[in-house]
Amino acid sequence: MSASPPELRLENQLCFAVYSAAHAFAQAYKPHLDPMGLTYPQYLVMLLLWEQDGRSVNELGQPLQLDSGTLTPLLKRMEKGGFVTRQRDARDERVTRIHLTEHGKSLRDKARAIPTALLCASGLTLDQLNNLRDQVRVLGENLRE
């Protein structure tokens, strides 16, 4: 077996850098989310509900790129945790609407400190972070085409 070409070396892969950074982010958020009882994907759902409450499962899944197979059990755990309620839409019984509980709403104030803490942990300036975010966003969009 000859030497592996550079394009096949793990350390040279953009995909692995992204994969690895994604896991590192989840770990970096953990100390901030654990005290609230939220996981990282649940926190992403909270961000969407703080922006706009009462979304359907699909209206959460579209921006997150997640389907009901992932969201239904995740939302059930969030319901059990007292963060949200799940109820059928009276006008269209196919739709399940997700509403924040008072506790869920109140967590937004505690969450305000998180972005600053993560900016610091990233070791980037705000400009660098925004620039990198835009590049990574475009990459994701291209890959999904």
Next chain:
Amino acid sequence: MSASPPELRLENQLCFAVYSAAHAFAQAYKPHLDPMGLTYPQYLVMLLLWEQDGRSVNELGQPLQLDSGTLTPLLKRMEKGGFVTRQRDARDERVTRIHLTEHGKSLRDKARAIPTALLCASGLTLDQLNNLRDQVRVLGENLRE
């Protein structure tokens, strides 16, 4: 409930751009890996074994940032799939050594076409890709500190 501040909006999060791009990568690799019978994390293991065969579980886990809780079942599936063998090291019975099968070795030739296909799908030039990879790698390292 007042409007959510910009720092708490999902679309503005670097973490989400990275999270989303990581999933997009896994999907983009899928059509190339499915015909081989490999999943994306299994492909990462194959990259390491093509570079150097006969690694221990830890010698795979260290570069991948994965522990035996993830790797042991993954490697068992790869063993069942006929890609690798798992056997205890005779000199230190605590260690499990992972070796490529002939089939596993032979897949490297088929994999050579993948990096080019993904570079194309990323919509980036090779220079842009290398530059972005380095930025994302540094980000991951900073977050892990």
Next chain:
DNA sequence: TGACATCAAATTGTACACAATATAATTGTG
């Protein structure tokens, strides 16, 4: 209106990811 396509969620089954714990082999120290 009634058969049929469509749609939104939920369910099922497989595969990561990771914390916490267990097990077994090896090492270090008195």
Next chain:
DNA sequence: CACAATTATATTGTGTACAATTTGATGTCA
């Protein structure tokens, strides 16, 4: 050498992801 500490892997339990299928509600059109 005895034995406690360490090390490597495996196991257990919980929580995502996602493909494929199912269930139930809504829309459409002859």
